[in-house]
Amino acid sequence: MEGKVTQSGVAAMAACYERFDPAAYLQYNYTPPRADFQRKDSIVPWKLACLHRAFREDDVKGDLLVDIGSGPTLYQVLSGCEVFNKVILTDFLEVNRQELNLWLQEDGGCNLDWTPYLKHVCKLEGRRPSEWTEKAARLRQVVTDVLPVDVHRPQPLALHALPPAGADCLVSAFCLESVSPDLDAFNRALGHIGGLLRPGGHLLLIGALEESYYFGGPGVKIPVVPLNEAQVCEGLKENGFTLIRLEVYTLPQDMRVGVDDVTGVFFAKARRN
Numbered sequence: 001m002e003g004k005v006t007q008s009g010v011a012a013m014a015a016c017y018e019r020f021d022p023a024a025y026l027q028y029n030y031t032p033p034r035a036d037f038q039r040k041d042s043i044v045p046w047k048l049a050c051l052h053r054a055f056r057e058d059d060v061k062g063d064l065l066v067d068i069g070s071g072p073t074l075y076q077v078l079s080g081c082e083v084f085n086k087v088i089l090t091d092f093l094e095v096n097r098q099e100l101n102l103w104l105q106e107d108g109g110c111n112l113d114w115t116p117y118l119k120h121v122c123k124l125e126g127r128r129p130s131e132w133t134e135k136a137a138r139l140r141q142v143v144t145d146v147l148p149v150d151v152h153r154p155q156p157l158a159l160h161a162l163p164p165a166g167a168d169c170l171v172s173a174f175c176l177e178s179v180s181p182d183l184d185a186f187n188r189a190l191g192h193i194g195g196l197l198r199p200g201g202h203l204l205l206i207g208a209l210e211e212s213y214y215f216g217g218p219g220v221k222i223p224v225v226p227l228n229e230a231q232v233c234e235g236l237k238e239n240g241f242t243l244i245r246l247e248v249y250t251l252p253q254d255m256r257v258g259v260d261d262v263t264g265v266f267f268a269k270a271r272r273n
């Protein structure tokens with residue numbers, strides 16, 4: 001009975017995503033005030049700083065980095081692309097994979113200009129902002145695939161999509177809690193993606209705190225599992241991860257722009273046991 005309830009919950013979540021609009025989602029979350037590079041308390045610079053710090057640390061290394069539930073965004077791999085020689089992006093929706101491919105193939109028609117992001121991460125790395133073109137070229141060079149993913153499947157990626165040993169590092173931002181019908185499904189999904197990682201590999205998990213919905217487009221209200229810090233830590237532990245660091249960001253009032261009810265964001269660095 002319980003299995004059936006969860007199955008229908010997962011199907012209902014998939015239905016919510018049918019009208020996800022990449023252009024609107026990018027506009028809501030990846031333009032000012034949420035992406036204001038002049039402000040230290042803006043949410044995107046905070047996320048980029050966490051990612052920069054984690055990828056700079058010596059223990060995060062290897063050949064292959066996989067981003068789970070990339071959506072239409074690239075910010076989450078702008079630091080990692082300098083450390084890993086191979087990066088795989090993934091999303092459940094064809095529209096999001098298309099959006100990523102538009103940028104990767106330089107076809108034009110992208111719904112967001114990633115240049116300020118590239119410049120900002122160059123600055124974090126101590127490089128001149130003008131070197132952003134080199135970072136863009138590096139990212140285009142190391143992204144080898146944009147693949148379908150479903151975190152509710154015990155095997156989220158197609159068989160043989162990854163080498164048998166698994167990925168050396170996973171990054172996943174705002175995916176698991178916003179595609180799961182409840183906390184149990186969130187925890188199961190965390191276990192599923194953990195299976196993609198080699199033992200000793202790192203998971204960099206970013207997500208929303210105490211969020212119950214977000215808009216994936218005009219009128220596209222998508223339910224989210226409201227998480228607290230303790231639930232994130234517990235989920236990681238239960239799924240065979242050792243938590244290395246948990247950082248928390250609280251949204252300033254003017255960052256609450258009516259596209260969701262998120263109050264905070266967590267950044268977890270964990271190692272698979």
Ligand SMILES: C[S@@+](CC[C@H](N)C(=O)[O-])C[C@H]1O[C@@H](n2cnc3c(N)ncnc32)[C@H](O)[C@@H]1O
Nearest residue numbers: 069070071092093149150151173174175178179
């Ligand atoms: C809130 S968005 C996050 C996008 C991006 N990572 C970011 O940081 O903004 C959630 C993403 O999860 C994807 N998604 C929906 N159902 C999924 C599933 N079953 N498995 C994996 N990803 C899914 C959606 O297509 C969407 O791109």
